[in-house]
Amino acid sequence: MSLLRAKIQDVFNEPACEQNRGKDVKARKKGCSKPLTPGAAAGGCAFDGAKIVLQPITDVAHLIHAPLACEGNSWDNRGAASSGSTLWRTSFTTDLTELDVVMGQGERKLFKAIREIKEAYGPPAIFVYPTCVTALIGDDIEAVCKRAAEKFGLPVVPVHAPGFVGSKNLGNKLAGKALLEHVIGTVEPDDAGPYDINILGEFNLSGEFWLVKPLLDRLGIRVRACIPGDARYFDIACAHRARAAMMVCSTALINLARRMEQRWDIPFFEGSFYGITDTSEALRQISQLLVKKGADPEILGRTEALIAEEEAIAWKKLAAYRPRLEGKRVLLNTGGVKSWSVVHALMEIGIEIVGTSVKKSTVEDKERIKQILKDDNHMFEQMAPRELYAMLSEHKADIMLSGGRTQFIALKAKTPWLDINQERQHPYAGYDGMVELVRQIDLAIYNPIWRQVREPAPWDCQPAVREELPRTKSEAVTLHAVQELAGTTADDFGEC
Known part of the structure; x- marks a missing residue:
């Protein structure tokens, strides 16, 4: 635990972060990540953040040393794509049980799992992730990984980022630290060049x-x-x-x-x-x-x-999209680098930004947004679902760009929505990516489904009924009986 504490403290002291440099020594030691509330994931724990950064390394076996539930369904995290190996999409876990914890079998089970992965898949390296359970019971992950690397002749990298230490962002940094300590610089290329x-x-x-x-x-x-x-x-x-x-x-x-x-x-x-x-x-x-x-x-x-x-x-x-999209209003409910980069990209073709979330943005990100939008009135740290719905239902935005978590707010407000987060199906980077982003926005806004869903539902109105004179006495009696039973007459119905 002392080793883990030292690693976390070192990550908090980040001289390259302008916000961190502006703090006094006492405040700097507290770090930039809020501690997690017990029982709450707070948008992702440190373990989740470490997996996000390391799992897209495609030819590595990622082994979770924990009970089965810790691995969960994260095998295809963030929609990252691979042009080669698909080993990274295979989940490996030691699947610790209560008996393993009580009897102290965790380290032995981890060593055995590393050996099985080596024999079955032969990866160039294995990354080992302890989680809350194995960190709390004190399994010496560092020693097991070092012994396994010597025994099996391949790098076995410990990634010290159990979930309870902090937020997803802290886990990102701990993953980077693991790469720096155990991976980067371990191989000398024979083709290094000036470009x-x-x-x-x-x-x-x-x-x-x-x-x-x-x-x-x-x-x-x-x-x-x-x-x-x-x-x-x-x-x-x-x-x-x-x-x-x-x-x-x-x-x-x-x-x-x-x-x-x-x-x-x-x-x-x-x-x-x-x-x-x-x-x-x-x-x-x-x-x-x-x-x-x-x-x-x-x-x-x-x-x-x-x-x-x-x-x-x-x-x-x-040029074909500018006349159709110029002046359209976009609400951007995302964060991080997209909070300013996508804003700038959309404004280039005349789209108006009515709001952008800065919940996961750094101080530098926020300054860029101020420079782009010329003020900070369109920036919001967090907007409750009720406020988002009110803004969209009052037609203050023509489309919302966000992640999958808030898509149903837009759909309930009968407002076009486009996925801009990691679950998206279309690439938006580069010159061609910008054209694709604009094309998807155009398709979403001008989709004919929005005109249809905004019309009154058929059951909220009735078509006009034309009253005809009964041709016989029996028909007149029948019509009168039906109307009396329903409590209405033909005059009560009108067009929608």
């Missing part, structure tokens, strides 16, 4: 990074390691030989970026691949960092030529 870079905090959701990588390939820039999206263990082990790095999600891996800069002199910047302008700026900054690290300055000219070509193609495609 190698790392991309940190990119998860390749729905294959998004595959829309960006071809742009880098055309510039002769090689992605040494994309952490964690579509990553391989060997690539991450060699990541210390990159010349520059781009950080996509600072709240997740800023500690990893800073430590790599200190240890291996790999400069980094924070950028975004959402939107035309931000994608172009990211490409420029990558090229500029590489030139500072010794690359040929001619790459700057090639970068500008590529940007001009791709921007012209993208704007030509977007």
